[in-house]
Amino acid sequence: MSIAVDKPPQEETPTLGDDSRREVHEKSVYTSVTLPAHNPSEPIRQKWYQYFSPADTPEERRLILKLDGLIVVFVFLAYWAKVLDSSATSTAYVSGMKEDLKLYGNQLNYLNTVYMVGFITMQIPLTLIMTRFPVNYFLPAADLLWGVFTLAQYKAGNVTQLYAFRFFVGALGGFFFPAVQWYLGSWYKRSELNRRGAVFFIASSVGSMSSGYIQAGAYERLNNRFGIEGWRWLYIICFACTIPIALLGLLVLPGTPENCRSRILTPREIQLAQERMASERREPRQPFTMPKIKSILTRWRFWVLVGFAFFFSQADGVSSNSGLSLWLKAEGYSVESINTITTVSPAVTIVSSLICGIVADAYDAKVALIAGTAVLNIFASIVLAIWNVPVGLKFFAFFLSGTADGIAATIYAWANEICAGDSEERAVVISAMNTIGNTFGAWLPLFVWKTVDAPRYFIGYNWTIALDVCMLVMLFVLRHFWNRDQKKRQYSE
Structure with a gap:
């Protein structure tokens, strides 16, 4: 493993290099804080009730808050929207789709199977492809396509069309979870990563709790509105939730620290992010x-x-x-x-x-x-x-x-x-x-x-x-x- 060499500290704003240099900065910046002795290879961790580590400088804390607002908010919302779709087909099936598309026998099982085939087979390839492109464009673009194929399901006139749409919905949504885990690991230190991962993960549970209420209310109020059956409205709603979130991602997501073109992060904050990852031995893409x-x-x-x-x-x-x-x-x-x-x-x-x-x-x-x-x-x-x-x-x-x-x-x-x-x-x-x-x-x-x-x-x-x-x-x-x-x-x- 190659170890990145830290840059020397600047005169006015200290950089975060190795832990020994950080302790020197802490004596000058945080004179009132007494830091416990620790293993130099381990980060100084915050208490469970603290949001930041005692070793984080004011500059680093501002960066962490920015990253939370730019990355964690987007991935939470995007994952929540995907859970709506995962339950939409089952809800649509018992809300009129079965009769309209003549889905008798095992067609519902086949629809779920086709979805899982796309989900499973494309998960690793798309995650690896994502690492070759700017993540801040790849993830939202995949979300936009996912929303388009989700919307296309409302126009399905037979089960064959629905099979094709379900495959692409599964493929475009399946890689999202591992891709986000990799993306979070490109920005956050190990003493910060668990909480951000937990916030992202619970979007699934929040989505499963809210989807039933959203879909029941939509069916009750929109059934046959503008001549569109209630089960078709479920896919339209999923699309309407997804597109604004994807556009938000295109506007706010940064790339990765080593290749970051952000409208919101400053050059100094990008440099600080690179130094943080170097101190964690988090290597850039090769x-x-x-x-x-x-x-x-x-x-x-x-x-x-x-x-x-x-x-x-x-x-x-x-x-x-x-x-x-x-x-x-x-x-x-x-x-x-x-x-x-x-x-x-x-x-x-x-x-x-x-x-x-x-x-x-x-x-x-x-x-x-x-x-x-x-x-x-x-x-x-x-x-x-x-x-x-x-x-x-x-x-x-x-x-x-x-x-x-x-x-x-x-x-x-x-x-x-x-x-x-x-x-x-x-x-x-x-x-x-x-x-x-x-x-x-x-x-x-x-x-x-x-x-x-x-x-x-x-x-x-x-x-x-x-x-x-x-x-x-x-x-x-x-x-x-x-x-x-x-x-x-x-x-x-």
């Missing part, structure tokens, strides 16, 4: 060659992180396979009650994601957070596998399973940190981690979470226990290799 690909695929980081991602990505089955809603329906709860009660699980995911992001940034407690979440999920799955337990405990287990996804941002932030020395490796590993989860998630539930077993998914709950146990084993394997690399780097320094 030519993508066959020897580079071969090198990536022969390192432990690819195989261990992707293997770990397999177990993590499948371990949220309790909350993602409608066990709670089906149990409530079997118990005779009203539709209104079911819709209200089931919003608790995504709310738990939101809260746990934010807690994990804050704690991971403040205390570098990634291993403890991941292990603790796995243990909680094992407990919830054991309770549900037993099944014949008090009703209150069963509710608690279903709600507790919402924490399973709370560590997603922490895991991807850790991958950014582990692969910090190679920008292309970060892109390959992060996109492959997400692809492996979606690939197996597309067909494994057919065997593990069978509808005929609902609501007592005995096989599914035991499968989740096994996944979490394996995830704990892989966690310590991952920690072993990471600690070994850390020791090598410290020794070489």
Whole structure:
């Protein structure tokens, strides 16, 4: 790994070079702040209730706030809009699309399959292509195209047309998650990345909570307005939400620190961002060659992180396979009650994601957070596998399973940190981690979470226990290799 050489400090505005130089600046700039002794290779972390690190200069704090406003706001809104579309087809199907397009038999399953084919097959290629182009144009442009194909679905006259549109919607939306994780890792330090990743991730839960209300209200008020059926309006609304967000991205997104042409960031702020990433050993992009690909695929980081991602990505089955809603329906709860009660699980995911992001940034407690979440999920799955337990405990287990996804941002932030020395490796590993989860998630539930077993998914709950146990084993394997690399780097320094 090549180490970037820091530039000498300027006379009036200190730059952020290595940690020893930073301590000299802190004595002059922050004379009233006493900083604790720390490992020079580790950043000085903020407390959980602090937004900035004590080591951040006023100039650096202004840059962080700008980046949050430019990057985090956009990726949150864009991800939220994509969740609306992911649920729009199912809602449209039961709101008139089935009859209008004569979708009988397994056509709905085929539509979902075509969507997932585009989602999975194009995820890694598009993420890698993105690293070759200015990200500030590529991401919003992909969003614009995604909005166009989403709108095109409202004009579909038969299921064949809908198949084609769904493929492109899946392809253009599928790479967004790993691309954003890579993008965040290009701007934020490891002591800042978990929280930003958590804010981005919870857009999915916010979207799933809000989509039902938006779609129900739209159908009720717009059905047959201007001669357009209610289910077609759902796609028009998705388009109307997407286009302004994509245009916002074109206006405000910066590129990457090493190739940044921003209308809002100043040249000094871009230089500061480059220095911040150099201090993190976050390497800029390099030519993508066959020897580079071969090198990536022969390192432990690819195989261990992707293997770990397999177990993590499948371990949220309790909350993602409608066990709670089906149990409530079997118990005779009203539709209104079911819709209200089931919003608790995504709310738990939101809260746990934010807690994990804050704690991971403040205390570098990634291993403890991941292990603790796995243990909680094992407990919830054991309770549900037993099944014949008090009703209150069963509710608690279903709600507790919402924490399973709370560590997603922490895991991807850790991958950014582990692969910090190679920008292309970060892109390959992060996109492959997400692809492996979606690939197996597309067909494994057919065997593990069978509808005929609902609501007592005995096989599914035991499968989740096994996944979490394996995830704990892989966690310590991952920690072993990471600690070994850390020791090598410290020794070489």
